[in-house]
Amino acid sequence: MELKEEIAREVEKETGIPVSGRDVEGTLSALLATSHFWEVVQRARLPFNVVAATVDLFRRRGWVKVEDDGSLTLTDAGKDMAGREGTEAEKDFVCPTCLGRGVFWRDLEELYRRFVEIAGRRPEPIKEYDQGYVTAETTVSRIALMADRGDLAGKRLLVLGDDDLVSLAAGLSGMPEEVVVLEIDERLIAYINEVAVEKRLPVKARRYDFRQKLPEEYVASFHTFTTDPPETLEALEVCLGRGLLSLKGAGCAGYFGLTHAESSLKKWNEFQRLLVGKFKVAITDIIEDFNHYVNWDYLLPSLKKNFPFLKFPPRLNWYRSAMYRIQTLERVEGLKNEEAECELYVDKEALIYG
Amino acid sequence: MELKEEIAREVEKETGIPVSGRDVEGTLSALLATSHFWEVVQRARLPFNVVAATVDLFRRRGWVKVEDDGSLTLTDAGKDMAGREGTEAEKDFVCPTCLGRGVFWRDLEELYRRFVEIAGRRPEPIKEYDQGYVTAETTVSRIALMADRGDLAGKRLLVLGDDDLVSLAAGLSGMPEEVVVLEIDERLIAYINEVAVEKRLPVKARRYDFRQKLPEEYVASFHTFTTDPPETLEALEVCLGRGLLSLKGAGCAGYFGLTHAESSLKKWNEFQRLLVGKFKVAITDIIEDFNHYVNWDYLLPSLKKNFPFLKFPPRLNWYRSAMYRIQTLERVEGLKNEEAECELYVDKEALIYG
Numbered sequence: 006m007e008l009k010e011e012i013a014r015e016v017e018k019e020t021g022i023p024v025s026g027r028d029v030e031g032t033l034s035a036l037l038a039t040s041h042f043w044e045v046v047q048r049a050r051l052p053f054n055v056v057a058a059t060v061d062l063f064r065r066r067g068w069v070k071v072e073d074d075g076s077l078t079l080t081d082a083g084k085d086m087a088g089r090e091g092t093e094a095e096k097d098f099v100c101p102t103c104l105g106r107g108v109f110w111r112d113l114e115e116l117y118r119r120f121v122e123i124a125g126r127r128p129e130p131i132k133e134y135d136q137g138y139v140t141a142e143t144t145v146s147r148i149a150l151m152a153d154r155g156d157l158a159g160k161r162l163l164v165l166g167d168d169d170l171v172s173l174a175a176g177l178s179g180m181p182e183e184v185v186v187l188e189i190d191e192r193l194i195a196y197i198n199e200v201a202v203e204k205r206l207p208v209k210a211r212r213y214d215f216r217q218k219l220p221e222e223y224v225a226s227f228h229t230f231t232t233d234p235p236e237t238l239e240a241l242e243v244c245l246g247r248g249l250l251s252l253k254g255a256g257c258a259g260y261f262g263l264t265h266a267e268s269s270l271k272k273w274n275e276f277q278r279l280l281v282g283k284f285k286v287a288i289t290d291i292i293e294d295f296n297h298y299v300n301w302d303y304l305l306p307s308l309k310k311n312f313p314f315l316k317f318p319p320r321l322n323w324y325r326s327a328m329y330r331i332q333t334l335e336r337v338e339g340l341k342n343e344e345a346e347c348e349l350y351v352d353k354e355a356l357i358y359g
Numbered sequence: 360m361e362l363k364e365e366i367a368r369e370v371e372k373e374t375g376i377p378v379s380g381r382d383v384e385g386t387l388s389a390l391l392a393t394s395h396f397w398e399v400v401q402r403a404r405l406p407f408n409v410v411a412a413t414v415d416l417f418r419r420r421g422w423v424k425v426e427d428d429g430s431l432t433l434t435d436a437g438k439d440m441a442g443r444e445g446t447e448a449e450k451d452f453v454c455p456t457c458l459g460r461g462v463f464w465r466d467l468e469e470l471y472r473r474f475v476e477i478a479g480r481r482p483e484p485i486k487e488y489d490q491g492y493v494t495a496e497t498t499v500s501r502i503a504l505m506a507d508r509g510d511l512a513g514k515r516l517l518v519l520g521d522d523d524l525v526s527l528a529a530g531l532s533g534m535p536e537e538v539v540v541l542e543i544d545e546r547l548i549a550y551i552n553e554v555a556v557e558k559r560l561p562v563k564a565r566r567y568d569f570r571q572k573l574p575e576e577y578v579a580s581f582h583t584f585t586t587d588p589p590e591t592l593e594a595l596e597v598c599l600g601r602g603l604l605s606l607k608g609a610g611c612a613g614y615f616g617l618t619h620a621e622s623s624l625k626k627w628n629e630f631q632r633l634l635v636g637k638f639k640v641a642i643t644d645i646i647e648d649f650n651h652y653v654n655w656d657y658l659l660p661s662l663k664k665n666f667p668f669l670k671f672p673p674r675l676n677w678y679r680s681a682m683y684r685i686q687t688l689e690r691v692e693g694l695k696n697e698e699a700e701c702e703l704y705v706d707k708e709a710l711i712y713g
Binding site: 096270271327 | 377380382445454456463625627640642647
């Protein structure tokens, strides 16, 4: 068997996640481009657990050395191996202006300034609710994207979970007719409602756990929804189902992020089958690395420290997600508005906190 | 019934293409932003036939006037209607650097310069083969995208149909190990092979009609394919099937464009179901408006002139497509390498040439 395939099988066995020779090459290619573990994860665009296990396997085989400061260097044996495998350093052609998002908020500078001011006073993310927020540039870029696609101006927007404060940015843009936030965290609800009143924004937040039924008054009520679901198939189905239930009918849009860090392409495929098959929507955009998450406090203390390089904190916003936009072709039939009972948050591909 | 829904039903009846109230709003919104018909089509991101029929219906209802120079102005009645419907002018937040592509070829200027020189001597597109090529910026951006995603350096690339000359740009980049072009047009085959020899590029072109079986030596032979298929479901299935057959196995990638101009979102959904269901690949990127086509000579003389505004030529590269990237999860099973017999090129959503 080819070396990369052999390593793939080993990492697959260790992680329980499907791994291809190409994935092994992806990690090696990223290691040729950077010595910072978290950047390797970001550049490889693979599940965190796969990259961590692959890097550690490289370490055990003497191809990678972990320096005292946590940086990863390829040993001579490692460089030889990469050469024999024909693997080249990962290349980067991401647009320097929009950072790969395709949209740019150049006409929204005032919005950006006002949003940064507000966001500075936000509640910090907590593990209990799987929180973690995106950079202000990301949030304002989301506003630009929704506006560019005709999903914001004059529209009713539902925000399902809002640690990113998209609702406030949307309200500050002056574009949507109304924004409703459904959120589990009382701190965020209070904060969003407080700012909305203070700034006279058409935004209201109320408490909601997405395992509950969608409140009846919100069924078939919105033009657009945005959400950022936990990445198990189960949670994705429930979250997206709530979002789709909230939409008025044909020609409405939904936005959400999906990572590589916690979702293999096998899961991407299964989720996409759900979207285009069961939910019968069209996927209109998948924009890689659109959402950049600010590093969150509970990451390092909580991660299981299986590997020596996991002791060192990220020096970049490594956790990113692709932005999906979907559009409805018809009112989605056969979606039941009922409670979801199950444990939704964790699968083998998730970041595991100890 | 709501006005936009009523218009949608009428346009749907006329064109035989599914149309939503949201689609009607899209055309109206674009008309509020530009008076140039071809820009309305581009901004509305809808089938050409739907936009043309909607604009003409607006004209017949007295909402749009066609000026002597072909420009479209909303009448006072039209503006009133838009106001009552709450429709706002289409907004544009596309990144000015990468034009929405997310990748930028800043480190490929030398490649760009050399490619422009070569492409200047290319054969002109002809109707017989449904040709039409993209701008040099688009071609070089495709190289940047494939390189960024790890699908080019050291890889074997198959180009299925190459009026865009992607093969030569890839060869000039010095990145791929080998590039094979399968192309129906003898003029292009000769031109590509001539330049390849002259510039010593690892590129070879040979004649192939994609309705034929894929030559056996190319089955399971490539890391990456790129193609630009005619947009009937039938042609998409045959073309993508050929591409997937050519790939080595798991972790390989395919690139192709899909328009709104000739494909409704209903078709997008059906095609996506084919990709993720039958073909079992993951869609990793859908990048709106990535591919910009240079206006082709046979457009206006050949289009059926049902509508008065169709007499006037485009002033911008209005015909664009979204770039899809797919990645294989396994060697695709159950794909038969056999001849396809049927007429593949035209459905109700296609541009109809007289």
